[in-house]
Amino acid sequence: MKQWLFIILSVFLLITTGCSAGKTEGAKANKEKIEIKNETKNEEQANEEQTTTNEKIEADENIEPQKEITWWEEEDPVYEPENSAVEMTELEQELMKKPGLFAEDFNEQLAKEKILELPKGLSDDQYKEAILKLIRMDYHEAVEAFLQFDTSVSAGEDRPDEQIEAPEVTSTHFAILLDASGSMNAKNGSGTRMDEAKSAILSFIEYLPEDSSVSLRVYGHKGTGSDADKAVSCASTENIYTGAKDAAQLKKALATVKPAGWTPIGKALATTKEDIPDNASAMVVYVVSDGIETCGGDPVAEAKKLAGEGIQPIINIIGFQVDNEAQQLLKEVAKAGNGEFTFANSKQDLDKYWKVEYERLSKAWEEWRNAGLEEASKKQQELMNKAEATGKSIMDNSEEEFKRAEVLLQELADKEIFDNNKSRSAIWKMLYDRKKDVWAYGYDTKNEKWRESYRNGIEEWRRIYYDGNAKWREYYYKK
Template sequence: MIKCNVLHLLLAISILVSTSGCSSSAPMAQPEATPHEEKTVQPPNAPTPSTQSSSTETPAAVPTATALPKPPFTLEEILAYQGEVGRFSGSSYNESALKAELDKLPEGMTEEEIYAYILQLVGENYQEEKRTFDELEKVNYRQALLSIDPSAPAPSQQTKAKMNVEVILDASGSMAEKVNGGVKMDLAKKSIQDFLGNLPNHANVGLRVFGHKGSGADKDKLLSCSQTELIYPLSGYNPNSFQSSLQRFGPKGWTGIATALEAAQQDLQNSYREGMENIIYLVTDAKETCGGNPVEVAKLLHESEIKAVINLIGFDVDDEAQRQLKAVAEAGGGTYTTVKDKRDMENVFQQYLKNLYEENRNWMQKAVDNVWNEYEKDENELIATQKAMLQKTAVEYERLQAAADYLREKGVLNKPQWLNIVSWMDDRWLNLSDYADDRWISIGHKMDVEWMEAAAEVEHRWMENGRELDQKSGKVALRIGNLRAPKIRIAPLRTRPIRF
């Protein structure tokens, strides 16, 4: 009995020691707490995480769906969107790569989040088209007119092309000689007076003389060659004032053509405004006798800022003088004409007046052409921008729908979700397409009106100038402006697709 109790005691102690040893060597593992799973999505344009250097790869952190920008819904929001275009937009489209990105969508995303994700993949940016439309809306074809006639900054101001016409008359001693019809000086004065009196009212006229001091004697050469005088300063023509100016000088000294041209350049420069036409008519009966170089001076004058055109009239000159005067006219960008008597002198100035008729016509045509070229350039850009935007919108719409259809086929979207998302896509396509058409119509109409008003203004000025020339020349020409009408622009009718 005692032996049995001892055995029971030893067994109990052994069990106790054994249990105590196991408890101290390995505590029982506790189950880990399961974290709350947050819905996440990798934005399509996010960079791919780099591979970890350790042998065991750790998944990169994926941003939450809130990292996606809110998708633009209204037209104003779409046009204001300045983010990057989708990774698979435009020429970067890749259908298989697109589907691979769509497969990464986690479950439980909202319709708006899915729509934003698709836009990040294939959506376009329309900032460039909007900027182009906005710039074209600022058309002002009157600026093209001002490039021809900057003297008329506004319709309320005088809108005629200004010109400076200066006649330089040789008053050397030889101009006292007689030819058929009278004394050279008297014939020249009369023809010049008639010519300037028949110029349009908007022309500034001036008269400069040389050789009117001293005499033809050698002792007076220095005095005569150094003197040239602006007898009638550049201004509007006044018959009485001009007549008085003609009586202030007569033929006396030497022929200083170069000195007179140098002084004329200063005359024209003083009254010059950008775009003004400057014309010189020089009447002489001899070559340069004061040692100057009229050819070089004429060249510099013609190539200067004022770009004066120098026409020469040789009054009963010899062959040597004729050769020099032709060279002066050529260097000055003008013409040379020889006259022998009264009739020739009258005819040459009549021809100059006829040339002004043609210049008036050429000025009008040049101005209209300038305006038309500006209009046509803008019209072509407007059409190209509209077509490009419609094409971009159509391609984007097709790709957006294809992405939505793929997600429906994969079971990511049920029918109500799919209908809601493609409805937003329909709205986007309709809004952008209508915007492109509306801008094409409204801006195009404004361009039409601007072009018609600018062209009509040019023609009005042309007819006004022509009527003045008619009144002064005693001739009447028929001038009729063109009839113009705005273009007809009609946008196609678009409707929302019907889906069941």
């Protein structure tokens, strides 16, 4: 019994030991497999990384290193025109390039040393451009001047002011205020003061511009000079004509005026604003009176009011046979109305007044004509001189530029930078053709602008001459 038990136990231990050994061997085998797998994976990854690195190195080897740009390969900087919308020719664009390294102060020795930095084997055009990079002249200001050149000539802009006494402006209104007080019935010359005043007014009307508008207002024409009629007379002011210049109609209206009462100058001035047409932009008022305000009004204050109505009328006072006191008052009224006072003792004096007015205007137009002709000639000459100087600067620069280019071209030839004389001749011809083109541009544009300035100056001169003469004759014969 003991013997069987021992045998069974031995067998069990053997089995157990075998199993344990098997497990141990299996685990060891599995570990070795895992390690082999990891080693394989690491080796593959390393191979992949090495391949990527090799490919990158190979790619980098295929990329050429960035070449340093030399000075003769650099792009030429250019000036931008002030007016970017202006259209430029190909040559003008070329001349807007900034000047070369030695353009402003040409140092021949330094320029020669610089040009010898050029290697052999460049194209003819490259040699030509390299030379220009060193000696290209500055043309941009002259080109800009031509691009912006205004050949128009304008003169005589300050024309004589005709809106004072006899303007030729269609919207100007002439208002005549006629004193119809009793004193205007006094004898004077071959008739009365009123007769001579009417005659002078009709003479004046004839010389007004055809498209003028006219109004005729009378004052003091009702009642009598008695105290009893003072209130009626002082309240009397009436517009008896408003319309276009029409001597016949005005004469008809004047015929109804009879000297009667007092002198309400202030009221007449206050109500004359009612006579101004809506389309009037200016107004000239002529007050014909033989005395002072006798109705208690304030003509100076009324003149100031009227002058501030917006169109700012000119109030001229014609004192017809007035005494010193009346003269003083009427002068103040005229001054308040931005006008002037004139003393008239007769119809001849009134006619003389209108004559002086026209003489003043004819003289003003004569002076305007002469000043305008001088101004037009001066501006014309200035433009022609500017065109001449601008073109000449381009022409002179082109000559100097070519002279310097020949020096550098010869230096390249002397140092045998060219492979043959054929290249030298080709480059010389390119530089010479450039000189010819630039010189011709300066010459032709100069002449073009000069001729336009001359022609425009003549046209403006003629315009001023004929306008001035026409105006001068107009007022001269009105005298």
